[in-house]
Amino acid sequence: MAKTSPMQWIAALAFLAVAIAAPFFMPNNMSQLVDLMVFILIALSWDMLGGQMGYNSFGNILFFGIGMYLVASTQVWMGGYELAEYNSAKGGNLESFTVTAPIFVQSLIIGLLAAAILNFVIGLIVGSQLLQTRGHYFAVGTLGLGVAAGEFAGTMDFLGGGSGMNFIQPPDGVNLTQLLYFLGLGVVAIFFVFLTWLHRTRFGFVMNAIRDNEDKAEAMGLPTGRVKTFAWAIAAAFAAIAGGLYGAGKNFIDPTEVAFSLPTVGVWMLLMPLMGGKGTLWGPILGAVMFQLFKEFFWTYLFGWQRVALGLLIVIIVVFFPNGLMGGLKAISSRLSGKSGKGEAA
Amino acid sequence: MKHALFAGAVTLASAALAFGASAETITLGAAVSQSGKYSTNGMHTINGYNMAVELINARGGIKVGGKTYKLAVKYYDDESTPARGAELAERLIKQDGIKFLLGPYSSGLTKAIAPVTEKYGVPMVEANGASRSLFTNGYKYLFAVLSTSEQYLASAVALAAEMAQAEGRDPATLKLAGAFENDPFSQDIRAGVLDDAKKFGMQIVVDDKLPKNLSDMTPTMTKVKALKPDLFVVSGHSKGAATATRQMAEQNVYVPMVAMTHCDSADIIGKFGKAAEGILCAAQWAPSLTYRDDLFGSAADFAKAFKEKYGYAPPYQAAESAAAVEVFANAFERAGSLDQAKVRDALAATDMQTFYGNIKFDKTGKNIAKPMVLFQVQDGQLKVVAPTKWAEAKVVYPRKRN
Structure with missing residues (x-):
């Protein structure tokens, strides 16, 4: 990665300023804004492997879903309730499972941290095995992860099984969407700074070397296995946080349709970097913003055809901007300034 | 910028x-x-x-x-x-x-x-x-x-017990097989059916959780065929009703009493004709x-x-x-x-x-003033067979073999 230009820092600060101001300008769109933060997180997280390292994973939804269940469970535990009892309250009375506002906020944050740590470990374990495969084999291998996890969670009665699980209701005095939004924004900021730093380290260079030519990298004596596994574990931690935030926002977990939902979030998380430009720092962010914006727009104005429109848009982007929006922007700007755009890829 | x-x-x-x-x-x-x-x-x-x-x-x-x-x-x-x-x-x-x-x-x-x-x-x-x-x-x-869902198939379980008694059999000797989609609605149906079956002391021989959007239930059918239950209960929205009806006929699975949810919205009569004959259907409402x-x-x-x-x-x-x-x-x-x-x-x-x-509405918001009805497919028509107040026909038991 080239040095970070002042332009990029200005852009980052501007983005941050707009993001902080957004809830005050559009208080009625809070749940869409929370989703946007979640999408940025998972897009960046997916891009660590898919973009920077050339390993296309369909399995990151695994961490997303586990994170969601963990955050929900932590909130129940810290509220002083038994998980199995809480979830069997189908016949009981969820109304009696209440928590105070401080406990609610603390348990949410601790839940997110716990989800990040645990999924980091799961990422290490799963990654150490799966990342020994490459290319299509890796992609297909990861495809099974989310599907299996969804079915598995559906059999766990203490997690509510196929009936799903409700998050604990936020007590009065907690503005849930605002809380989730700023938590999400905070994590996005941390992740962004972390990635900016990471790509300037040796670790980051090895990641790119693996993408460009893994055999050569290995022959040079680079620790490819270790880098791959740790990169995935880091991505897993952030995907888990995204899952926790998303679930808390939706308030209800269905094992296959909310937590481990491959056809929706599981696919979106790789579409967004593709749209924005994978393998770049801003690409996934731009992709997530664009995706959420177009999704909601098509939804509002092309009702009934929203999926078709979104699909067409994706086809257009892939065909005309194979490097995503970032790639397109770079090509244009380098043509304008007469320079070649090379050396900026990372 | x-x-x-x-x-x-x-x-x-x-x-x-x-x-x-x-x-x-x-x-x-x-x-x-x-x-x-x-x-x-x-x-x-x-x-x-x-x-x-x-x-x-x-x-x-x-x-x-x-x-x-x-x-x-x-x-x-x-x-x-x-x-x-x-x-x-x-x-x-x-x-x-x-x-x-x-x-x-x-x-x-x-x-x-x-x-x-x-x-x-x-x-x-x-x-x-x-x-x-x-x-x-x-x-x-x-x-x-x-x-609410626990009432959907309760009448079918009670009906099976009643039919057994009429034959001079103890309802506790009845064997029940159930297949329920893994979603909130069907899992609730399952809870209701199992509670009722327990009340009569029935033996539960199959209790399958089926994946969502189910289009194949061969493993369940194989078990049902081998274990010969007296009552087979299926709940899996429209798709489950259609799949169960089709596969029972295809795989030649016979159970004397079969009860389902959603058979009218799945249009099992129109889609499967004779294969649907004799199936009991829980419904919230009937035009009759x-x-x-x-x-x-x-x-x-x-x-x-x-x-x-x-x-x-x-x-x-x-x-x-x-x-x-x-x-x-x-x-x-x-x-x-x-x-x-x-x-x-x-x-x-x-x-x-x-x-x-x-x-x-009671204070939880559910309607307590309306009972469920039970249809049976008889000669290609949905006929109300329970509760007795609105029954258009007597229940046919056991259902005919095709």
Whole structure:
């Protein structure tokens, strides 16, 4: 990665300023804004492997879903309730499972941290095995992860099984969407700074070397296995946080349709970097913003055809901007300034 | 800087999403599945809502506090996923300024939406979320016109016991096989069936959880074939009913009594003909029931009008949806105001008869005034066989071998 230009820092600060101001300008769109933060997180997280390292994973939804269940469970535990009892309250009375506002906020944050740590470990374990495969084999291998996890969670009665699980209701005095939004924004900021730093380290260079030519990298004596596994574990931690935030926002977990939902979030998380430009720092962010914006727009104005429109848009982007929006922007700007755009890829 | 501009554009563009409702109309909001696995039942739901809304408007609308209003419904497609449903409820309330909601299709979607309506104090009358778990959360703004899920197949289990006794057999010797989709609704059905079976001391020989969107249940069929139960219970929405009916015939599985949910909306008679013969179907409503109201007339009148308009006989999903609109209209008039809290109180005090059945809510918001009915497929027709008050035919037991 080239040095970070002042332009990029200005852009980052501007983005941050707009993001902080957004809830005050559009208080009625809070749940869409929370989703946007979640999408940025998972897009960046997916891009660590898919973009920077050339390993296309369909399995990151695994961490997303586990994170969601963990955050929900932590909130129940810290509220002083038994998980199995809480979830069997189908016949009981969820109304009696209440928590105070401080406990609610603390348990949410601790839940997110716990989800990040645990999924980091799961990422290490799963990654150490799966990342020994490459290319299509890796992609297909990861495809099974989310599907299996969804079915598995559906059999766990203490997690509510196929009936799903409700998050604990936020007590009065907690503005849930605002809380989730700023938590999400905070994590996005941390992740962004972390990635900016990471790509300037040796670790980051090895990641790119693996993408460009893994055999050569290995022959040079680079620790490819270790880098791959740790990169995935880091991505897993952030995907888990995204899952926790998303679930808390939706308030209800269905094992296959909310937590481990491959056809929706599981696919979106790789579409967004593709749209924005994978393998770049801003690409996934731009992709997530664009995706959420177009999704909601098509939804509002092309009702009934929203999926078709979104699909067409994706086809257009892939065909005309194979490097995503970032790639397109770079090509244009380098043509304008007469320079070649090379050396900026990372 | 481009990025900053872009992010700014996000702010502006999304702010433009909101728009308001017109003055002389009460707009109800509804997120209903128009795509995805619930799209068929979602269509029945929407047709039911529209039917009632159009008729009410054609009769001059509703009078609220001396002013006359027309009704309208703003629909969104929840794509059959709970995450989308919750999001849309929020959108209807916060962005579109909708003050009253009609329910979605299915318990899962209702479960996802109810916390949202509760949070904003928006009254919701729903017609298609039957899971018991909806009514144990202390929700104050949720009202359901339908009977809850544990009642769906209880009558079938009782019927099996009754038939056994008539044959001089102890119901405790009966073997029961069950296959239930792994979703909130069917798992509730399962809980109800197992409770009832336990009451009679029946032996449960198969108890399968089936994946969602099920199109194959061969493993269950193999077990049922080998273990020869006396009663086979299936619950898996329309798709489950169709799959079970088809595969029982294909794989030559015979059980003397078979009971299901959703066989009318799955149209098992039209699709599978003779294979459907003798199957028992739990239903919320039947056109032959003797309820009536001023808007639609009798249950049979509703069925006729519906068929003329939409070209197919109304499954109960359409009937209960139409009833939900009637309940709202009735509550608006009694409340004499469009204040959400007042309408909520009026809804809680509802005590009326509709073509769909009597409606009176208990304090958890579920309708306690209407029983379920049990159909049986007899000579290619759905005939009510229980409860006895409305029975059009005697139950055929054991069902004929094909």
